[in-house]
Amino acid sequence: MKKETWKELTIGTINLDAGNSVKNLTGTWRSGKKPQFIEEKCIQCFFCWLYCPHSAILVEGDEVKGINYDYCTGCGMCSVECPPKEKAIIMVKEEAKLAEGDAE
């Protein structure tokens, strides 16, 4: 995504492309850790979905199915809120992630 020069911007900070925050892949913000979803331990309580600040919990039909790493910032809130004793979301080490350039 090419970024506009100051001359190309609409005046007054107005954004005529409302909803374009989907283009902002917040997954580039993760540093070192990412959540891992373990489907067989999930009780489908939807707490992760409710708490996730970036709407990065993947839902198919009526079920939580995983994490959308394009937007997951790796904050770990889903893992903390996950209620089962053996958690269905655990934070794991991440060697390589989406790079800033991939977002463009």
Added chain:
Amino acid sequence: MSTLKTLNGNQAIAEAVRQIDPDVMAAYPITPSTAIVETIAKFKADGLITGEFVCPESEHSAMSVCIGASSAGGRVMTATASQGLALMWEMLYIAAGLRLPIVAAIVNRSLSAPINIHGDHSDTMGARDSGWIQIYSENCQEAYDNFIQAFRIGEDLKVRTPVFVGLDGFIISHSLEVIQVEDDAKVKKFVGEYKSVYPLLDTSRKMTVGPIDFTDYYFEHKRNQMEGIENAPPVIEAVGKEFGQKFGREYGFFEEYRMDDAELCIVVMSSAAGTCKDAVDELRSDGKRIGLLKPRIFRPFPHEKIAEALKKMKAIAVLDRSSSPGAFGAPLFTEVRSALYDYAERPHIVNYVYGLGGRDIKVEHFKEVALKLEKIAETGKVEEIYGYINLRE
């Protein structure tokens, strides 16, 4: 029909508001601007204006209402002074950043502490970097004329920037003057219809106003904002000329008074310029070659034109009705001095702070300044670059 009316500065502003009848007026009363808000409220109650009059709980809210109403697509005005303008401070930057052409009458008053209700320029000078255009008025007539022109300037499509119209607290706001009030229809026609470019009330368009910018966009948006105020000079000039053609009183960036063969010059804004004219007349009759330059537009500062007008002077005194603690001189002085920097042969230039908290400045004080300028011109030496007028030392 153009008529002569006896009005004070506040009433003159209110009269212009009645004629322009903006879509939304939101203001919180504060001395010495209260009578503007009070008179607008009366006009509204009497059915003389159709726009919405909003009475919010503070000046911060008043400016917030203005921002909302202007974003929605309306023509908007407010009025305040001193602490009221200070309370608006964070919203001032938002109005300018969103390029909303709100017009605000500022009845210039000192800032606390100590509490003081009288006239000086501390309030608007405190907001000098907020991105608003700043116009200063010498008398009630100019306050009325400037307020009408402010809408045309701020609303110009290339400018789209909010505008302050300053008038000195009490000295102008509460002093009666016979002024020419122009015909309602002619004023309305001069100001014209306001068309918002991206009104929020246009629900056919999906858009976001005032989104967050990270490090990758904020800088570009701020540069984009600066373009608006930088585009203002030709508009200010054209509107001032057209006003002259329509109503017989032409306006520019500044007024030059008896400057033709002047060697010495006093630079002073607003009501004190009126007193200075009397002093210049008396000094001229004594054979002194002295003139006055009265800046009208402080933002955008007309640096090239002012430098051109002043470059041949032998000595200049810039008089500021505000102070800038710790700075190399008060706001008007630093601008004027900086404007002259590029000339190889520069005039001597000194700064005097006067009139803080409404302290009088009289003809005799201007004469004292003239004596000092004469001495500087004769000796080529500046003993004090920064001083105070009518202060107990």
